[in-house]
Amino acid sequence: MKNVALKVIENNQIYKNTFLLKIELNNSLTNAQPGQFIMIYTSLNFEPLLGRPMSIHRVNHDKKYFSILYNVVGKGTKLLSNKINGDIINVLGPLGNAIPFKKESMNFLLIAGGIGIAPLIWFADKLIASNKNVVMLIGAQNKDSVFPLNEIDQQVEIEVMTDDGSLGSKGLVTEKIKHYMEWVDEISLCGPEGMFQSANRIIGTSKQIPAYALFEKEMACGIGICYGCAIKDKDGKPNLICTKGPSFELKKIYG
Numbered sequence: 001m002k003n004v005a006l007k008v009i010e011n012n013q014i015y016k017n018t019f020l021l022k023i024e025l026n027n028s029l030t031n032a033q034p035g036q037f038i039m040i041y042t043s044l045n046f047e048p049l050l051g052r053p054m055s056i057h058r059v060n061h062d063k064k065y066f067s068i069l070y071n072v073v074g075k076g077t078k079l080l081s082n083k084i085n086g087d088i089i090n091v092l093g094p095l096g097n098a099i100p101f102k103k104e105s106m107n108f109l110l111i112a113g114g115i116g117i118a119p120l121i122w123f124a125d126k127l128i129a130s131n132k133n134v135v136m137l138i139g140a141q142n143k144d145s146v147f148p149l150n151e152i153d154q155q156v157e158i159e160v161m162t163d164d165g166s167l168g169s170k171g172l173v174t175e176k177i178k179h180y181m182e183w184v185d186e187i188s189l190c191g192p193e194g195m196f197q198s199a200n201r202i203i204g205t206s207k208q209i210p211a212y213a214l215f216e217k218e219m220a221c222g223i224g225i226c227y228g229c230a231i232k233d234k235d236g237k238p239n240l241i242c243t244k245g246p247s248f249e250l251k252k253i254y255g
């Protein structure tokens, strides 16, 4: 797989320190699936040298663009936030696995912590298009850090939890999981690892419900060469997030 140079179509701050970047769609990204990611090179002069992994947020085949939703946290994402319409950006992908799910499952619980909502929005789009029932639990610090709810498919049932109670209920997003355990067939999560561990403790009582989480680690190559992105599973065996993940079943990692 090769880096491709693609044109920026739009790059806007949409809430707090979160930007939505739209990039022209090329052939290799046309078949990308929710959960997959790209390595995006934030500068053409190799400073910083390494790409930054970003989930594919949505693909719009009609308008021929794909988007990423990103938080500005450091050097690379700051550079990214300065890109404007017409700038050229280098991209490698799609990489990693798609969020797994069984075709026969009907009821899906998606759990998003912070910027972890980025890949789950598109996954929800696809599930709704396949006539599935989708509940999305959204956890955020406060009302200003919640993804615009009107941008989510209207058929998705949404519950928001904020740390300070300024939108939705006050508390941690994982507190809501138990209300859906009777109903749900499959669970998908993206967010901080603490959220995964807490969810695993709650879901752990009914191991028959598959729960897949998208894991993150800083990545140097994104293609299985540097071994920098390994996480250990419950048996102590290393798994590369970039090639075997980013989606792993929770019980594979935590038992």
Ligand SMILES: Cc1cc2nc3c(=O)[nH]c(=O)nc-3n(C[C@H](O)[C@H](O)[C@H](O)COP(=O)(O)OP(=O)(O)OC[C@H]3O[C@@H](n4cnc5c(N)ncnc54)[C@H](O)[C@@H]3O)c2cc1C
Residues within 6 Å of the ligand: 037, 052, 053, 054, 055, 056, 068, 069, 070, 071, 072, 073, 074, 075, 076, 077, 078, 115, 118, 119, 215, 216, 217, 218, 219, 246
């Ligand atoms: C598969 C995958 C998908 C991702 N998808 C998204 C996404 O859709 N939107 C988004 O905003 N971010 C996403 N990330 C995280 C994103 O890659 C980092 O925020 C980004 O690389 C930071 O680059 P920087 O140069 O701005 O920050 P740096 O200067 O490199 O670091 C600034 C801060 O960010 C932390 N950081 C760096 N890389 C990561 C990482 N991989 N995970 C968590 N914290 C990190 C550093 O520890 C440091 O505290 C994803 C990461 C992975 C592995």
Ligand code: FES
Residues within 6 Å of the ligand: 218, 219, 220, 221, 222, 223, 224, 225, 226, 227, 228, 229, 230, 240, 241, 242, 243
């Ligand atoms: S990022 Fe290099 S092996 Fe995964």
